[in-house]
Amino acid sequence: MFDNIQPIARALRKHKGTAALLICLVAVAVTVIANCVVVIGGVVQQAHISTGINEGNVVVVQDISIVGSRSGMPVSDKLVELEHLPYVIGAAFGATPLMSDRILNVSTESDLERFTTVHLFDGSQGYPEALGVHVIGGRNLDDLSAPDVGATGEAPALITEALRLRLFGSATGIGRLIYARDSSFRVVGVVKELRGRLSLGPSADLSLLTVRRYDRQDMGGLYVIRSTDGKATEVLTEVSRRLHELNPYHAQPFASTFKDMRQVAMGRRVALARALASLVVMLTAITCFTIGSITSLWVRQRRTQAGIRRALGATKSHILSYFLIENSLVVGAGLALGLITAFALNALAMQYLEIPRLSPSYCAASVALIFVLSQLSALGPAWRASVQAPAQVIRNQ
């Protein structure tokens, strides 16, 4: 089968113009497709990342006092009011993922020489329940042991599984102390995951959640409320209404279900991914149709030759493999060239277009895809060449 290669190479040299064009075509195709796949893949992965909270049932409302507002209800009373609303499972004062990120440098040693940067989630009583985090080790935080707002000293905290692995390795971490610059935290439990941003990096899942007791403080900020299944939109309206009733001189500039927040955060990227996906489909289609047409034209032009070879004893599969190998030589050369230009383009695009780095796996996937599709495109015409009865062909001569 492979002693075919020399005659094939010679035959290609006769068609070197077309072969060169095909090689360039495949090279450009794989360059562009690989870089698009990187962007699309990144978006798909981001769309499936979990923030670790009960996303479908969480609602966020920002409640702030404005100039001239009379003294209002303290946060703790507001929380009690909110929890009495229908379909509300829990309410708390604090931020959710996708809101502003607070980071903290922590360490297992008090000198903080080797530290880890974590995302800090700091909220009022009821915070873990309102977020709906999934506790997988130790126990959840309870309101009774929460220190008061403004108190210094040790505070109980939940950490993510990823942070536990990072700080304590194989140990459970429960009961251990974590130090930050002006504070310390006692690990009480471990949650499955908690991400402040929809980021794929491992550091996104290094988070620490702590609770403080809000008593008579009247502050503006974010309220996070968890509803029963399917009632998020209703709860959102009710909470905004109730907060406005409790103090008409407070404004609620931001109110959204978490699902909508996530959709806004991802919406642009998903639209871009879709547009790129359709461009990739067009690219691939043009490449495959071109390869298919050219193969069938070459087949037609070498029909006699194929027939004679059959008559001289070549089997069907010989003829078939002849054309397929010819195709794979051309496509292979194009892919090899395209790999180099793909990485080159990626380097440029990372700088000017802010796309992610091209990973070998995405590259391999694009290459494999184009190779398989091009072989399939050539298969039709090649097969037709192989099944021609030799006598037929020679007679038509």
Place this chain on the structure above:
Amino acid sequence: MKLLGYYAKLGLISLRRSWLLSLQMVFSVALGVGAFTATAGALISLSGDPLSGQGRQLFHPQVDPTPISHREQLSAPPDDLTLRDARALFEAAKGRKVMTSLNWLPLISESGHEVRAKMVVTRAATSDFFGLFQAPFLFGQGWLPSDDQRRSQVVVISRALNETLFGGSNSIGRRVTISERNFTIVGVLDRWDLVPRVYDLNDGAYAEPEQVFMPFETWLAVPQDYGYGPMNCWANDQADRDHNPNSETCTWVQLWVRLTGNEKSDYLRYLVNYSKEQKALGRYERDPNVRLIDTMDWLTYKHAIPSSIKIQYSVAMGLLLISLLSTAALQGVKFRGLFAELGLRRALGASRRDIFYQLLAEGGLIGLLGGLLGLVFSFLGLAILRGSPEGYARHIDLPISSLFLSLSIATICTLIATIVPAARTALTPPYKQLISG
């Protein structure tokens, strides 16, 4: 000319004979040109001069009051100005000018017994803002320079806010309460679609539109709960943490001045002298580090064109390249198939040049047809781009010029793609062509 018609006829016949191949080529050219035109059109409509020609006469002065320790390497001065610098530079500008910034202010509306507090995006600006940036008015007009000086309690509101508060009626003369102060409405803006929002790119080029516009000095005097808008501070003192607008170490004011002809170099010289003065007084540490950029360059500097548009444009270019490569390859193989007939023509007396032109005409025909179909595809592509959830989507349009451009690109590129196969075919000796038949 008659020959061109003859070649065209030959081309058409040839196209019909190999109709599947021709269809494929036309289609792929159409796809490439369509995608390219749609994305190029988007890029053009988002990077054009939003002030229709005036953009090159409006400048954004920058000076550098930062200490040397703040940014070790020599680099660009801060985007914005401190209040003191802004006021000085504003006074010094002889022509049209505006100082502006933006933040959130609470607006209380009372309808019946219902009190509603909402935060409205408020732009602080001097009186010439509306004229310089060509803001359209629905009712009334902007305030006067004297209002700036007297700190009058007047505002201009957006059409949207007017609808919310007053049901869209003429609200000139009515009052609103902002930050516990009473303001009289002197103007209502019509729908204003300045894209990109060049006068203030700190929030991105396509951010939420403002609802209230207030005289700059008035705005400074209003009690602010949530700061004076985005500020870049470099000292670590309390004034910075409080975001005190009078701080000497925070930049936040944007200044635009209109300069024509020689005025530009004069003002640039003024900026340098001012910086030298400040250094002599001990306020500035650095040597003069000034910039005077016009609106178009400012858009580039602030990366106003979203990268997603640039990405789609680049991929569309790749698609166009591939469709042309494909067409070139298919043309080459198609011409091979025409060998017998071409050899006959040569034997009957046609010159190499005749053959070349004939094949070129065929290629041009494909390009033309591909370009026409490509127009349809570009409108499709435009519709898809406009459907994107991004803020800029509704501003994307296809300028007429791009349609002519796409037709010409299709024809010319296909012609170029045809040159090599046509030349090689024309140069093949006739006997070779006749044999292979």
